[in-house]
Amino acid sequence: MDIKLLIEKVFESGGNELHMKIGSKPLMRKNNALKPMDFPALVEDDMKDLQSELLTKDEIAKFERIGVYEVNHFGKPPCNFRLSMFHSQQKPIAYIKIVNNTAPSLMEIGFPESAASLLSSAKGLFILSGPARSGISTSMAALVEYMNNKFRRHVLVIEDPIEYYYQPKECIISQRQFSKDIYMIEQGINFAKRMDVDTLVIGDLKRDIPFKNIIEYVAGGHLVILCMQNLGITSTLEKFVLSFPESYREYVNIVLSENLLAVCSQALITNSTGRRVPVHEILIPNKNSAGIIAMGKYAQIRNNINTAGSGSILFDTDKGRPGSVAEKIAKGELEKSAADAFLEYYKSTMS
Numbered sequence: 558m559d560i561k562l563l564i565e566k567v568f569e570s571g572g573n574e575l576h577m578k579i580g581s582k583p584l585m586r587k588n589n590a591l592k593p594m595d596f597p598a599l600v601e602d603d604m605k606d607l608q609s610e611l612l613t614k615d616e617i618a619k620f621e622r623i624g625v626y627e628v629n630h631f632g633k634p635p636c637n638f639r640l641s642m643f644h645s646q647q648k649p650i651a652y653i654k655i656v657n658n659t660a661p662s663l664m665e666i667g668f669p670e671s672a673a674s675l676l677s678s679a680k681g682l683f684i685l686s687g688p689a690r691s692g693i694s695t696s697m698a699a700l701v702e703y704m705n706n707k708f709r710r711h712v713l714v715i716e717d718p719i720e721y722y723y724q725p726k727e728c729i730i731s732q733r734q735f736s737k738d739i740y741m742i743e744q745g746i747n748f749a750k751r752m753d754v755d756t757l758v759i760g761d762l763k764r765d766i767p768f769k770n771i772i773e774y775v776a777g778g779h780l781v782i783l784c785m786q787n788l789g790i791t792s793t794l795e796k797f798v799l800s801f802p803e804s805y806r807e808y809v810n811i812v813l814s815e816n817l818l819a820v821c822s823q824a825l826i827t828n829s830t831g832r833r834v835p836v837h838e839i840l841i842p843n844k845n846s847a848g849i850i851a852m853g854k855y856a857q858i859r860n861n862i863n864t865a866g867s868g869s870i871l872f873d874t875d876k877g878r879p880g881s882v883a884e885k886i887a888k889g890e891l892e893k894s895a896a897d898a899f900l901e902y903y904k905s906t907m908s
Contacts, residue, residue, distance in 0.1 A: 558596075558603040560610050565635040566594065568655055575653040578645075579604060588831040589690055604649045611640050620649075629656070629719065639718055660702035660721045661695060667835045668696050669880050671868035672821045673703050675841065676782070679755070681818040682775045686785040686793040691824050692835060693761055693784050694720050700782060701758060704728055711753060715745040716760030735762055746770050749779070758782040768800045776812045788906055789872070790820040790840040794855045806853060814851035817842050824872070826882075826891060826899045834891045836882050836899070841866035873900050 567575045567585050574586035579601055582593040608617050612628065620626035624644040631637045637656040642649055663670050676683060685700070687693040698721040704712060705728045712728050717735035731754075739745050742759065746767075749757045757774065759766070761784040775781050787793040794813070801809050820840045825833040840858060842850065843866040849857050862869050870878050878884065882900065885891040 558599065558606055560607045561635065563594070563596065564638060564653060564655075567653075568636045573655045575651075575655075577604070577607065577651040577653075579648050588833055589825070589827060590831065601648075604651065607651055608642075608649070627718065631656070631722065637722075654718075656719075657721055660698040660705075660723060663699050663703055666692065666695055666699055668699055668823075669821070669837055669839065669868065672819050672837075672839055672841065673700055675818040676700065676704055676756075676780070677708070678780060678818055680775070680778045680780050681816045682771075682813070683780075683782045683818045684785060684793055684797070684820045685782065685823070686787040686790075686820065687823040688786060688788050691788075692833075693786075693823055696821075696823060697758065697760055697782065697784055701730065704756060705730060708755075710755035712756045712758060713745070713749050713752070713754040714758040714760065715739065715742065715762070716758075717762045717764075720760075735764075742767050743770050746774050749774070750777075754779075756780045756782065760784050761786060766800075768797055769805075772801075772809055772812050775816050787822065788824060788903060789822050790838050791855050791858055792906065793820055793822055794840075794850070794858070798853065798855070810851055810853040814842070814847040817847075817850065822872075824899065824903075826895050828892045828895050834885060834895075836872060836885065836891075836896075837870065837880055838872045839868060839870050839880075841868045872903055 563575060563583055570585065570587060572585040572587040576584040576591065577599055579599050582598050583596050584591045585594050616626060616628060620642055627641045629639050637658055639654045639656055641652045663673055685693050685696055701712060701714060701723060704710060705723055705726045708727055710728045712730045714730065714732045715735060719732055719734050723730045733739050733745055757779060771781060771783060785793055787796050798806055798809050822838040824836050826836055827833050840846065846858060846861065846865040849861060859871060862871050870881055872882055874881050875883055882896050886893050886896055
């Protein structure tokens with residue numbers, strides 16, 4: 558098996574993942590769907606060849622000893638990628654994630670610049686949320702690249718794994734991978750305090766987040782971009798606040814009311830053609846919504862979205878605001894049947 562050829566096929570086809578398991582054909586993920594590739598089913602020797610090609614002898618020994626291993630391959634043809642291996646029923650399984658050479662622009666991914674422009678602030682909390690495979694890691698990268706082009710800052714990105722590399726432009730960008738460069742998120746936050754970081758970015762780490770450390774860091778006058786796995790602005794804020802003991806929540810509500818820049822919740826809706834269309838629910842607080850947050854009455858935000866800051870929008874708004882689901886249907890970017898299915902699912906998560 559020519560593993561480099563397989564990776565090249567995925568990359569050239571516009572796929573983003575390659576899955577390999579003994580007894581099955583290689584699978585490529587494209588547009589969120591896994592499809593078998595036109596290659597024979599894998600045998601044990603194929604997986605041995607993969608390991609010898611992509612891992613050193615020491616890495617192979619470590620994988621055999623602990624049963625899981627992950628390594629990045631950057632700067633070599635045909636593209637940057639990350640290899641993750643683990644055992645299932647004592648057989649190795651390999652997963653390769655294509656890593657883009659450059660971060661996308663906000664325009665390329667359809668992210669609302671009205672929300673991104675809030676990052677001109679020197680302090681505050683910007684929350685980016687979305688369910689698994691909603692593209693929040695890509696949006697996070699676009700926000701970092703946005704700052705890289707516009708502001709002179711030291712930006713620290715904590716992520717797991719590293720998804721993009723950034724060419725230095727206006728910013729100095731430091732990237733630290735969880736479980737490799739740091740082993741506790743609190744370490745990264747303390748590092749940010751000591752190293753005079755201007756913007757702290759915490760990616761979708763898929764683990765418990767120390768919200769207490771984050772809220773105290775924000776209250777100290779720092780700027781944070783935080784990624785969370787949640788759908789909807791209300792659910793995201795409630796998850797954040799309810800992670801604190803009840804005795805602490807009044808303080809958290811006050812800090813959020815004074816420092817929250819935006820909550821931007823993102824989803825990807827797939828048309829019948831396989832094309833995925835990004836949609837957003839956004840809260841940009843103003844005096845009215847900040848008052849609701851200060852009182853901790855998050856359930857009232859949806860009913861008062863029309864009086865929130867300019868650019869605020871709900872997934873299910875029917876007014877066709879810029880960036881809304883209704884507007885994307887009207888423009889022909891989004892199929893109504895796909896949008897209706899998403900909105901029905903979204904409403905079910907709120908009940």
